[in-house]
Amino acid sequence: MVKENAAFIFQGGSLLFFRGELPDAQQAAALPLADFGSFGSLEPRGCSWGRVARDAVLPEGWEAVDRRAFGERFGMEAFKAMSTAWGLMDWKAQAQYCGRCGTKMVQSPADERAMKCPKCGHMLFPVICPAMIVAVERDGKLLLAVNKMNKTGRYSVLAGFLEVGESIEDAIVREVREEVGIEVDRDSIEYLYSQYWPFPRSLMLAARARWKSGELHADGVEIEKAGWFAPDEVPQNVPGTITVAGWLIRDFLKRHGVTRD
Numbered sequence: 001m002v003k004e005n006a007a008f009i010f011q012g013g014s015l016l017f018f019r020g021e022l023p024d025a026q027q028a029a030a031l032p033l034a035d036f037g038s039f040g041s042l043e044p045r046g047c048s049w050g051r052v053a054r055d056a057v058l059p060e061g062w063e064a065v066d067r068r069a070f071g072e073r074f075g076m077e078a079f080k081a082m083s084t085a086w087g088l089m090d091w092k093a094q095a096q097y098c099g100r101c102g103t104k105m106v107q108s109p110a111d112e113r114a115m116k117c118p119k120c121g122h123m124l125f126p127v128i129c130p131a132m133i134v135a136v137e138r139d140g141k142l143l144l145a146v147n148k149m150n151k152t153g154r155y156s157v158l159a160g161f162l163e164v165g166e167s168i169e170d171a172i173v174r175e176v177r178e179e180v181g182i183e184v185d186r187d188s189i190e191y192l193y194s195q196y197w198p199f200p201r202s203l204m205l206a207a208r209a210r211w212k213s214g215e216l217h218a219d220g221v222e223i224e225k226a227g228w229f230a231p232d233e234v235p236q237n238v239p240g241t242i243t244v245a246g247w248l249i250r251d252f253l254k255r256h257g258v259t260r261d
């Protein structure tokens with residue numbers, strides 16, 4: 001549960017806690033805030049977001065915590081609220097100046113989630129970047145890979161941003177081909193669910209697909225290694241239940257009669 005007046009204050013990529021807990025707006029007022037605002041009409045209403053400079057010195061009792069670890073500790077609902085706060089904070093930080101004429105932007109009087117250029121009228125809304133994430137299956141086995149960016153060497157499903165002009169299906173076919181050298185059956189692609197993912201501003205579109213042809217060959221650039229895993233071979237150390245990657249893997253296991261926390 002998120003308390004009614006919770007304040008999600010960020011410093012760099014971290015979330016700030018006061019005495020080991022999420023602060024409220026009153027407590028957050030003690031911080032050297034660079035920006036602060038309310039959730040407005042977004043849920044959970046009454047919450048607020050804010051930002052302190054990366055080099056700001058925190059008053060006593062405050063500490064920066066990892067945003068992912070926050071979700072794992074407090075659960076899905078709290079993670080979602082934190083994600084909304086991050087999205088609002090990130091948008092305001094990115095929309096300081098007009099990209100067209102360089103003038104300082106102001107809050108649009110007509111739309112609470114629009115920044116407007118007082119000189120040329122250019123509008124900036126929160127940016128959300130679609131990305132696909134896919135569980136590819138071949139003869140009852142799941143494709144899992146280790147991304148080079150992941151320092152823990154953890155296996156997960158493949159994911160990647162959509163390119164300009166692409167459909168989700170285009171992106172799935174291309175990413176899987178680029179990253180592990182196989183073809184998926186385009187007609188087998190089935191959309192499942194989505195998740196807003198604040199690292200930094202993605203909308204993850206989750207799908208299932210079936211292998212069509214080719215043998216696995218990790219590209220060595222983004223993907224370190226890849227393999228096919230039968231339900232009883234799926235490693236214990238896969239993404240957790242607050243991530244869409246974790247849902248896809250658990251969905252695969254469940255459909256094959258394996259339940260995992």
Ligand SMILES: [Zn+2]
Binds near residue numbers: 099100101102118120
């Ligand atoms: Zn302008």
